[in-house]
Amino acid sequence: MMRERMIRRIGGAPMIVRRVIALGVGFLMVSARFSGAQSQLTAGDGKSAILPVGQAAIVLDLNEAKVGVHLHQDRNYPAPPPVPMCGHQVNVVPDHRELTTDLAVAAKKGKRSLLSSGSFVPGFDLSFTAARFFEHGFAPPAKCPSGDNGFDVVSNGYDALFLSLVSEIADRKTVEVSSSGANKLTTMQEVAGPSLGLKGGWNHAFGSARILGLDLEGVHDWKTVGDDDPSSVCTQSAAGVDKNGNVVTVQQCEDRFIGPLPDAWHGRARVDWTQKLWRAPKGGPAIGFLAAASLTTRSTKAPTYGFVLGPTLHPKDKPSNILGAMLFEVTDLTNSTHKHPTVLKMLNVRLVLGLPLD
Amino acid sequence: MALPGRQTSIVGPRLSPCFGNHLKNHMPKKKTTITISGDVRRATASVDAVPIDMTENTDGDLEGSASVPVDRAEVNASVTIYGEDGTAFSVAIAIDGLGTAKRKGRMTNDVSVRWWDIRLKDFKGDDA
Numbered sequence: 001m002m003r004e005r006m007i008r009r010i011g012g013a014p015m016i017v018r019r020v021i022a023l024g025v026g027f028l029m030v031s032a033r034f035s036g037a038q039s040q041l042t043a044g045d046g047k048s049a050i051l052p053v054g055q056a057a058i059v060l061d062l063n064e065a066k067v068g069v070h071l072h073q074d075r076n077y078p079a080p081p082p083v084p085m086c087g088h089q090v091n092v093v094p095d096h097r098e099l100t101t102d103l104a105v106a107a108k109k110g111k112r113s114l115l116s117s118g119s120f121v122p123g124f125d126l127s128f129t130a131a132r133f134f135e136h137g138f139a140p141p142a143k144c145p146s147g148d149n150g151f152d153v154v155s156n157g158y159d160a161l162f163l164s165l166v167s168e169i170a171d172r173k174t175v176e177v178s179s180s181g182a183n184k185l186t187t188m189q190e191v192a193g194p195s196l197g198l199k200g201g202w203n204h205a206f207g208s209a210r211i212l213g214l215d216l217e218g219v220h221d222w223k224t225v226g227d228d229d230p231s232s233v234c235t236q237s238a239a240g241v242d243k244n245g246n247v248v249t250v251q252q253c254e255d256r257f258i259g260p261l262p263d264a265w266h267g268r269a270r271v272d273w274t275q276k277l278w279r280a281p282k283g284g285p286a287i288g289f290l291a292a293a294s295l296t297t298r299s300t301k302a303p304t305y306g307f308v309l310g311p312t313l314h315p316k317d318k319p320s321n322i323l324g325a326m327l328f329e330v331t332d333l334t335n336s337t338h339k340h341p342t343v344l345k346m347l348n349v350r351l352v353l354g355l356p357l358d
Numbered sequence: 359m360a361l362p363g364r365q366t367s368i369v370g371p372r373l374s375p376c377f378g379n380h381l382k383n384h385m386p387k388k389k390t391t392i393t394i395s396g397d398v399r400r401a402t403a404s405v406d407a408v409p410i411d412m413t414e415n416t417d418g419d420l421e422g423s424a425s426v427p428v429d430r431a432e433v434n435a436s437v438t439i440y441g442e443d444g445t446a447f448s449v450a451i452a453i454d455g456l457g458t459a460k461r462k463g464r465m466t467n468d469v470s471v472r473w474w475d476i477r478l479k480d481f482k483g484d485d486a
Contacts, residue, residue, distance in 0.1 A: 091438045150470065154469070209442050209468070227367065276442065283445070319444045
């Protein structure tokens, strides 16, 4: 009841108020234990293919109003023997395996636009990922230090293979109108739309600050809405005539998808690139960027193409953590769904704020 | 100030390598723990050439330990840290009964290789 009242109140407010409320809900409801280095960001109708490692922060994703936990287990394979370098036996980082579990609950599941209406679409994501990292060590310094107690060198990077089991469920409000009968029966209900799939991919790090990620995903969706947008469904609660003879109706409206919802398959290929562009001296803040391109095919619709590009801000002394990101997303570049005829309709902005916990 | 658990009898001049190795084999080993804090992707470490497997602890730091014979006036700690240019890190070397020695650094490239000869008197108790 309280929720319905809140939605009704939001629905009746002016657009600017609704946007501010949506923004506030995003700030208040979202907290996630988030990986630090090479953070996995949700953008462009999917997650970046850049693998996470386990460092904690609070991340505010203002689009889906999401709260989540990230569990991480790490196991080293046997260490390679030390390498003689500059008169010392230098230890080399061994190959390792990482297992991660991510569980997130969203208040506005599947919302892509930054400030959509204040609708409440509950849902959750659950994924298990196993990754195998092949470390490539580092080259010796061009000149060994004399009388020093150390040196810094460039990493040869690593390769990582990963496999994920991904699932999600969203609560969809639907409306169905029967096709027969004089008085067409209208049924309004809430339908759980689950999906389950597999994702596999590869990451290559050219050093620690430039990473390429590729992945392929195949998912079965039950009662899916795909790329459809909800329709505004109104129920007339009262009607009358004012003193001038004008007909006045009172309606309560909300966003609903037209049912029945179909089952479908979708597949996605995605490539991500992340890089640091600039660092302030003495371990100061760093600025980088994330770029991604994706191809999504659905068994019921034409393929869609998406792109993401945007700057990322990284804190002082911790360049692989994220303070913030502003990701510009282009969905359905070729307008194959006929729902994004203009650039403005294709373009979304996704804001991510990260607050390091340590 | 007396350090908790400090054994002054093991503080002395460095022994000759030959005698030192003989003595080392008969000295009781002490648990030595290395903890690396900071925005560090991976790390590995050793104390007196004994390798230490580093894994993430509950605080999100990388930590590992090994039993090392402490028979000299100093120990040699060595770490290799993988991170990004600009990463600040700190290394804590704790020896049971002796205390903890701390070192700090900041990376100027992707991999930082550091080593220190730390005198036993530099290990401070937790209340120091």
